[in-house]
Amino acid sequence: MTAHAPAEVGVVAGERGPNPFGWRFTGPLMMGSTLNPINSSMIATALVGIGVDFHRGPSSTAVLISVLYLCSAVMQPTMGKLARVFGDRRVFVGGLCILLLAGVIGALAPVFGLLVLSRALIGVGTSAAYPTAMSLIRKRADAAGIGVPSRVLGGFSIAAQVIAVIGLPVGGVLAGVFGWRAVFFVNIPVAVFTLVWVLRSVPKDSPVTDRGGRAVLRAVDPVGIVLFAGTVVTALVFLSGLTSPAWWLLPIVVALLVTLVWWERRTGEPLIDVRMMAGNGPLVRTYLRQALAALGSYMAMYGISQWMEGAAGYSASQVGLILIPLSAVSIVVARVNSTRGWVRWPLLLTGLCFAGSGAMALCIGSGSPVVVLIAMSVLFGLANGLSGFANQATLYTQSPAESIGVASGLYRTFAYFGAIFSSSLIGIAFGHRRPTVVCISWEW
Numbered sequence: 001m002t003a004h005a006p007a008e009v010g011v012v013a014g015e016r017g018p019n020p021f022g023w024r025f026t027g028p029l030m031m032g033s034t035l036n037p038i039n040s041s042m043i044a045t046a047l048v049g050i051g052v053d054f055h056r057g058p059s060s061t062a063v064l065i066s067v068l069y070l071c072s073a074v075m076q077p078t079m080g081k082l083a084r085v086f087g088d089r090r091v092f093v094g095g096l097c098i099l100l101l102a103g104v105i106g107a108l109a110p111v112f113g114l115l116v117l118s119r120a121l122i123g124v125g126t127s128a129a130y131p132t133a134m135s136l137i138r139k140r141a142d143a144a145g146i147g148v149p150s151r152v153l154g155g156f157s158i159a160a161q162v163i164a165v166i167g168l169p170v171g172g173v174l175a176g177v178f179g180w181r182a183v184f185f186v187n188i189p190v191a192v193f194t195l196v197w198v199l200r201s202v203p204k205d206s207p208v209t210d211r212g213g214r215a216v217l218r219a220v221d222p223v224g225i226v227l228f229a230g231t232v233v234t235a236l237v238f239l240s241g242l243t244s245p246a247w248w249l250l251p252i253v254v255a256l257l258v259t260l261v262w263w264e265r266r267t268g269e270p271l272i273d274v275r276m277m278a279g280n281g282p283l284v285r286t287y288l289r290q291a292l293a294a295l296g297s298y299m300a301m302y303g304i305s306q307w308m309e310g311a312a313g314y315s316a317s318q319v320g321l322i323l324i325p326l327s328a329v330s331i332v333v334a335r336v337n338s339t340r341g342w343v344r345w346p347l348l349l350t351g352l353c354f355a356g357s358g359a360m361a362l363c364i365g366s367g368s369p370v371v372v373l374i375a376m377s378v379l380f381g382l383a384n385g386l387s388g389f390a391n392q393a394t395l396y397t398q399s400p401a402e403s404i405g406v407a408s409g410l411y412r413t414f415a416y417f418g419a420i421f422s423s424s425l426i427g428i429a430f431g432h433r434r435p436t437v438v439c440i441s442w443e444w
Contacts, residue, residue: 154338
C-alpha cells in the first residue's frame with residue numbers, strides 16, 4: 001500500500017502525552033547512525049601516515065576511502081532487508097559486532113591488505129544502523145498510534161549535520177596525538193558503548209519464525225543482493241571516473257540493472273520491490289531529490305571551496321570561516337523545520353535556494369567581495385537544512401511500513417550516487433586539482 005506525504009507532517013502526536021521516543025530509546029539509534037559518516041571523514045587525516053608506514057602512494061591509500069563507500073552503498077538496503085527477516089535489533093547489534101571486529105583488525109593490521117579489509121567491514125557494520133533505526137522508529141510510532149515523529153527524524157538530520165562538521169577535526173586529533181591506528185582503534189570503545197546501550201535500551205525483537213533454510217534463503221533474496229551489488233558498484237565506478245569515462249561499463253550497468261529488475265519482479269520476497277516502486281512515483285521522486293540534494297551540497301562544500309582557494313586566493317582557514325554559515329544554518333533550519341513538521345514548502349524552497357546559489361556561482365569572480373561568498377554559503381546552508389528533514393519525512397510517509405528499512409537504506413544509496421557524481425563534476429571543472437573523494441562525508 002502506498003502512502004503519500006501530506007503537505008505538513010506535524011509534530012509527534014505522542015509528545016503531548018508520555019513520549020515514546022525518549023533519549024533512552026533514540027540515543028543509541030542516533031549514535032549508531034552517525035558511525036558511518038564519521039568513519040567516512042576521519043580517515044582523511046590518517047592517509048599520509050598510512051602511506052608512509054606501508055610505503056604506499058596516494059593512489060593506493062585511496063582504496064581505503066572507496067572500499068567503505070562501495071560497501072556502504074550496497075549494504076544499506078541489504079541490512080534493511082536482513083532486518084526484515086531476522087529482526088531490527090539483531091541486525092543493529094550484528095552491525096556493531098562487525099564494527100568492533102573491524103576496529104581490532106585495523107588497529108593491529110601488520111599489512112596494508114588488512115587495513116582494506118578493516119575499512120570494508122567498517123562499511124558493512126555501520127550500514128546496519130540507519131535502516132534498522134528507521135524501522136524501529138516506525139514500529140514504535142505505529143504501535144503508539146502516532147503520526148510522523150518529526151522531532152526524532154529532525155534529530156537524526158541534525159546529528160548528521162554535526163558529524164559532518166566534527167568528523168575531520170576528530171580524526172585529525174586522533175591521528176596527530178596517537179597516530180593513524182587510533183582512527184581504527186576508536187571504533188572499538190565506541191562500538192562496545194553503543195552495543196551495551198542498545199542491549200539495555202532497545203526492546204528485543206520477536207522470536208524468529210522457524211521457516212526452514214530454503215524459506216529463509218528465499219526471504220533474504222541472495223540473488224537480488226548480488227545483482228543489486230553489481231549494479232551499484234559498477235554504476236558508482238563509472239560515475240567516479242567521468243574525467244576519463246570508461247564507456248564500456250555502461251552496457252554492463254544496463255545489463256545488470258535489467259537483470260535485477262527482471263529477477264526482483266519474479267521473486268516472491270525481493271530485496272528491491274520494483275513493482276511497488278513502479279506504482280509509487282512520489283517515493284521515486286524522493287530518491288531523486290535526495291540524489292540531487294547531495295549533488296548540490298557537495299558541489300558547494302568541495303567545488304566552491306576549492307575555487308575559493310585556487311582562484312580567489314583565500315587560505316584554507318579563510319575558506320573554512322566562509323563556509324561556517326553553511327553548516328550553522330543547516331543545523332538551525334533542520335531544527336526549526338523538524339519542530340514545525342513542514343515538508344512541502346521546504347522542498348520548494350530547497351530548489352529555489354540551489355537555483356539562487358547556482359546563479360550566484362555563475363556571477364562571482366576572483367574579485368567578488370567576501371560578503372557575496374558568505375551569502376552564497378548561507379543559501380547552500382538553507383538548501384541543505386531544508387531538504388534533510390523534508391526528504392526524510394516524505395520517505396517515512398511514502399514507504400510501506402514493512403519495507404521502511406530497505407527504503408531508508410536505498411535513500412542513503414541515492415545520496416552516495418549524488419555525492420560521487422559531484423566528485424566527478426568537480427574533477428571535470430578543476431582537472432588535476434580535483435579534490436579527493438575523501439572529502440565526502442555522508443550527512444543524509
